[in-house]
Amino acid sequence: MSGPATGAAGVFQARDAHYIDGKWRPAAGEERIDVVNPTTEQIIGQVPAGDARDVDAAVRAARAALPGWAATAPAERGALLAAARELMSARRAEIAATVSAELGAPPAFAAAVHANLPISVMRSFATLAAEYEFEERVGNSRVFQEPVGVVGAITPWNYPLHQIVAKAAPALAAGCTVVLKPAEDTPLVAQLLAAILDEVGLPAGVFNVVTGLGPVAGQALAEHPDVDLVSFTGSTAVGRRIGAAAGAAVKRVALELGGKSANVVLPGADLAKAVNVGIANVFANSGQTCSAWTRILVDAERYDEAVGIATEAAAKYLPGQRLGPVVNAKQRERVRGYIRRGVEEGARIVAGGPEAPEGLGTGYYIQPTVFADVRPEMAIAQEEIFGPVVVLIRYEDEEDALRIANGTVYGLAGAVWGADEDAAVAFARRMETGQVDINGGRFNPQAPFGGYKQSGVGRELGAHGLAEYLQTKSLQF
């Protein structure tokens, strides 16, 4: 690695400061985090590694700003979010370039998803803020939906802006104030959002960003006594700790954790479409998607045909072109470890493998990998790998498929493909999971997103996502 290569085309320039109380404020300590481009392995900037003092300053600012923001008319809050959406739209290319630089996402994917998705989510909450019924009559009661208070948001690196907006936008729409601790690998797009919210004139202290390491700044935020709700997206291991700390303090918590989602191809479904869309779903974002359909379930009769289709589809994901690197060297080693483990467990590699892809000088690349002859109990069929790895599992009949689909600790997403839509819907209703796409149903940014079982607690997006940031009061008269 070399020194900071500043000013890469269109990439947001790192700020050596936290965004607290409407200002860029120097960090309390001296520690810094290097931001590394996963494609070039070059340092592209530095941000402060904040500590408990920075977090405390941000929480105080958020607390002080709360009464004023909570009292603002919802339509006015919506208008500020709409203005933020406008500015995000105007800076779309900069958002895409920044995520491309700090996450390694191929430019086309960064533009189509990493920039566009949070823009549409911001739009949906701008509208919801204006239209949501924050008040209703129940008999002789008037029932009010009030903001929960100060929100501590802790986010991961895999969809860095989307995951921030999916928390900050509903929190702000609800009248909450926010302290964000973004992932250490991808802090630049978080700083970019702070700059945007600053420019639209969000009142000081309503939205704050403290960059830093998880066990330091993240933990200080999660455990701060003056935070009313902790909203976390990331690994199940960290989520469990945050949930335990929140439980002990009797504060609200929302957890979006891992997944190992099933892509169930029912007999009679369009096999080529199901497998091709399934492979695209996993390999997009280099497999770093919590809701990815990483297990393809196919009936015994058509299993070999499905393996052939998946192998051919994987060959189209050339590392360095359509397939970007994973986020850092540690994740690359983790994913390669799983690929080796799959081989040791007796699964058969039909595409890819643990070796580095050929012909690429730098970058944390992994070959797009497909495993066949996978048994449901293998680690590669149970644990979240978070890389471009997909497993194909054979089932005997629909009951067997359901048992396999439901046979993990997770339940975040899934897919069902069937010639008969009603039968596919009936199957999906029996899946223990929060979201299922039937025959390639499109992603809906207003549909509730979140997990059953160990995939999490609570829902994000749309009206359900907004409700997470509200608490209920009833007055009788």
Ligand code: NAD
């Ligand atoms: P992580 O859970 O460690 O990090 C997520 C966020 O939590 C980051 O902002 C991090 O700084 C913060 N954090 C870490 N430790 C903390 C603590 N003790 N207290 C408070 N905050 C803390 O995830 P990771 O190490 O970046 O990735 C590891 C694995 O997690 C991945 O391989 C993947 O399986 C999973 N993951 C899932 C998602 C998801 O969207 N569900 C996202 C990222 C990672």
